[in-house]
Structures are given as structure tokens and as C-alpha cells.
Amino acid sequence: MRVRAIFLVGFMGSGKSSVGQELARRLAWDFVDLDARIESRERRTIPDIFRDHGEPGFRLVETEALCELTESLERDTVVALGGGAFAQEKNRALIRHWPAVFLDAPVDELWRRSSEEKGIRPLRKDREQFAGLYAERLPSYRQAAVTIETGDKDLISICAEIESALQLATVKTDSSLDLSASSKTGGLR
Numbered sequence: 001m002r003v004r005a006i007f008l009v010g011f012m013g014s015g016k017s018s019v020g021q022e023l024a025r026r027l028a029w030d031f032v033d034l035d036a037r038i039e040s041r042e043r044r045t046i047p048d049i050f051r052d053h054g055e056p057g058f059r060l061v062e063t064e065a066l067c068e069l070t071e072s073l074e075r076d077t078v079v080a081l082g083g084g085a086f087a088q089e090k091n092r093a094l095i096r097h098w099p100a101v102f103l104d105a106p107v108d109e110l111w112r113r114s115s116e117e118k119g120i121r122p123l124r125k126d127r128e129q130f131a132g133l134y135a136e137r138l139p140s141y142r143q144a145a146v147t148i149e150t151g152d153k154d155l156i157s158i159c160a161e162i163e164s165a166l167q168l169a170t171v172k173t174d175s176s177l178d179l180s181a182s183s184k185t186g187g188l189r
């Protein structure tokens, strides 16, 4: 059987990395953040790649990293894609054998969350540009197999919805029964 994978897609601030880490922990799968993969592969940060090669240069290395990842998957894996990856047709084609899950939220919420998160996002400029880019990408995100509204939900509810939509069973471990940790109940900020 082909290795199982879930690709989390959605705009900046949609919680792909936090949800991905928690989902992978619950399922006892591996977790890969594609942006982190790109940074270690290129040995520089995403803002540096944008500065030196512009968005077209970034998109090239993003597709290369995604291609490499899909060809080397050996264990069941949850993958968080960067916000623009699923908007590229060739990237959607690379992951077509696996389900993509679109994490959505109202654009004001995405704007707020992405300002509170660490790290610089070269494509997060002002509120109007941000909302325009979101609207432009929405038709691509809607091609995902599953859409989850994350607006007012915590991580546990979001992961449970994904598991139920994809009919996946959570592995019960001592730590997965510990609901007291703030990261699990605190939602997406």
C-alpha cells in the first residue's frame, strides 16, 4: 500500500503548522513543514530566498522540495504546505494521490493570527493586499478534498474533524490523553 499522507493547505495564518504537528502526534505519523524543509535544503531563510530570487525563484525551489518529499515518503506523514503552494497547479498534481485539507478562517482572523506569529512573510504586506491574495487563491484551496473552518475552534476540535472527515483513527498514548497542555486547548491564537 502507498504510504499515507495528508497535506494541509490554506492561507498564511490558517494554522497549518500547529494543526499539522498536533495531528501527526495524535496519529503517530511523521510531520513535515515544507517551508522548514525548503530552508534547510537551501540553507537560507524564506525571506532571503524572496530577496535574492523573487517569488518566481521561491516557487521553483518550493516545487523542487515538494517533488523530493513526495518521492521520498517512507512513513505515514502529515505535511504542512506554505500558503502559496497549493495555488500552483503543478504542486496540486504532485500530491494528487493524497488528500489535501483546506484550513480556512475569516480573512480578518488570518490577518490577525499571521501578525502574531513569529517570522517574516514576504507576501504579507498590507490588509488590502492580503485580502486580495486570499480571494485570488480561494478557488485553488477549494479544490482540496476536505475544508475545515478553523475560526473559533481549538486544535483538538480541528484535528478531530480532520480525522473524522478522513476516517482516521487516533493512536491513544498517555500524552494524547493529557488534555491539560495549553498548546492543545489554546486554539490558533
Ligand code: S3P
Pocket: 010, 011, 012, 013, 016, 035, 046, 081, 082, 083, 084, 085, 120, 121, 122, 123
Ligand atoms: C507564502 C506563505 C508562507 C511561505 C512563503 C510564501 C505564500 O507560508 O511559504 O512566505 O505564498 O502565501 P505560511 O503560509 O506558512 O505563512
